Amino acid sequence: MNRIKLDAWVGIFVALGLIALMGLAMKVGNLTSNDIKTTYYVTANFENIGGLKPRAPVKSAGVVVGRVDSIVFDTKIYEAIVTMSIDERYVFPKDTFANIYTAGLLGEQYIGLEAGGDPDNLEANDKITQTQDAVVLEKLISQFLYNQASKEEE
Amino acid sequence: MLSFFEKIGGAIRSKITRLGAATRLFFSIISYSSDSFKRFNLTIREIYFTGVLSLVIIVVSAFFVGMVLGLQGYYTLQKYGSSEAIGVLVALALVRELGPVVTALLFAGRAGTAITAEIGLMKATEQLSAMEMMAVSPVARIVAPRFWAGIITMPLLASIFSMVGVLGGYVVAVPLIGVDEGAFWSQMQANVDFNYDIVNGFIKSVVFGIACTIIALFEGYDAPPTAEGVSRATTRTVVTSSLAVLGLDFVLTSFMLTV
Numbered sequence: 001m002n003r004i005k006l007d008a009w010v011g012i013f014v015a016l017g018l019i020a021l022m023g024l025a026m027k028v029g030n031l032t033s034n035d036i037k038t039t040y041y042v043t044a045n046f047e048n049i050g051g052l053k054p055r056a057p058v059k060s061a062g063v064v065v066g067r068v069d070s071i072v073f074d075t076k077i078y079e080a081i082v083t084m085s086i087d088e089r090y091v092f093p094k095d096t097f098a099n100i101y102t103a104g105l106l107g108e109q110y111i112g113l114e115a116g117g118d119p120d121n122l123e124a125n126d127k128i129t130q131t132q133d134a135v136v137l138e139k140l141i142s143q144f145l146y147n148q149a150s151k152e153e154e
Numbered sequence: 155m156l157s158f159f160e161k162i163g164g165a166i167r168s169k170i171t172r173l174g175a176a177t178r179l180f181f182s183i184i185s186y187s188s189d190s191f192k193r194f195n196l197t198i199r200e201i202y203f204t205g206v207l208s209l210v211i212i213v214v215s216a217f218f219v220g221m222v223l224g225l226q227g228y229y230t231l232q233k234y235g236s237s238e239a240i241g242v243l244v245a246l247a248l249v250r251e252l253g254p255v256v257t258a259l260l261f262a263g264r265a266g267t268a269i270t271a272e273i274g275l276m277k278a279t280e281q282l283s284a285m286e287m288m289a290v291s292p293v294a295r296i297v298a299p300r301f302w303a304g305i306i307t308m309p310l311l312a313s314i315f316s317m318v319g320v321l322g323g324y325v326v327a328v329p330l331i332g333v334d335e336g337a338f339w340s341q342m343q344a345n346v347d348f349n350y351d352i353v354n355g356f357i358k359s360v361v362f363g364i365a366c367t368i369i370a371l372f373e374g375y376d377a378p379p380t381a382e383g384v385s386r387a388t389t390r391t392v393v394t395s396s397l398a399v400l401g402l403d404f405v406l407t408s409f410m411l412t413v
């Protein structure tokens with residue numbers, strides 16, 4: 001086999017491989033849809049984060065506006081400090097409410113932001129003060145049982 | 155009784171000696187590898203033999219693996235009423251796991267054996283000794299180009315495998331089963347992360363490429379220069395490469411999951 005033919009075949013092979021890699025990145029992966037580039041960080045304290053994990057989506061009105069960056073436990077206040085990176089295009093009022101929701105019955109947990117009415121907006125490294133913890137199923141069940149018991153006593 | 159322990163000790167010692175020799179070969183390949191980039195046409199020739207000629211087996215098996223994943227995934231997912239997630243299942247299984255691993259196993263069977271047999275036969279017919287007599291290092295001229303060709307080829311083959319497999323899953327899921335096309339692709343794109351899933355699969359395939367090629371090269375280079383020796387070395391290439399790939403896969407996956 002001569003040089004030119006060999007080079008051509010190897011060229012075709014390498015091109016195919018690179019096309020496949022590009023296809024994986026663009027068509028299969030989220031490289032095109034993940035256009036969140038410049039972000040700012042805000043933190044929020046939660047008493048209980050349930051099953052929230054880093055990289056979980058931060059949504060507002062169902063639209064992904066950012067991702068959970070890190071979760072640490074503060075031993076001074078015994079609460080979890082969740083740092084979120086939020087797309088710069090989206091600004092939220094200072095009195096925004098941060099809830100931890102579950103997608104579907106068995107789905108992953110995410111943070112839902114509900115905008116308040118404050119004229120001032122959240123700035124980088126600000127803290128969201130109003131938060132609601134993840135729903136823990138055991139707590140719900142025990143509350144329900146206590147309610148039932150107190151009703152019967154009446 | 156003593157001879158029994160002697161045998162065990164001898165077997166362990168010879169394994170350790172071979173491991174040392176393989177490490178020595180690895181470092182001498184690294185030290186000679188500038189030659190295989192200066193004379194890149196040698197490497198291109200090997201990319202042709204290991205990569206281009208493996209394309210058919212890779213593409214055909216990837217298509218079937220993707221189709222089987224689609225069918226099996228649908229069987230399980232439709233019980234939970236979430237057959238749209240079939241795209242995620244096929245893509246994640248291929249990109250994270252099956253793409254690199256199955257490609258490496260096929261690569262060991264298709265290209266690794268060829269490398270071992272070729273180098274073993276060169277040794278048996280004393281071509282390597284003849285090169286040394288002419289002051290041409292056989293590691294620089296024969297072994298190093300094959301090593302770099304293997305490293306370049308494996309990630310490309312694994313990418314092609316994953317992509318063709320996803321297309322195979324698409325063919326089963328959308329036209330045959332009737333899953334909605336938009337849901338198929340959008341769920342996939344929402345759940346497959348480039349930095350975590352695709353890059354991890356790529357890293358895996360590079361590591362498997364290094365492991366498979368170095369094993370094939372060493373078995374050929376170390377083979378006893380007889381017909382029987384070469385045949386045994388070829389068998390050992392397949393066995394050792396497969397075990398190495400599966401073992402390394404576990405180690406790499408556990409590393410990547412902890413991040």
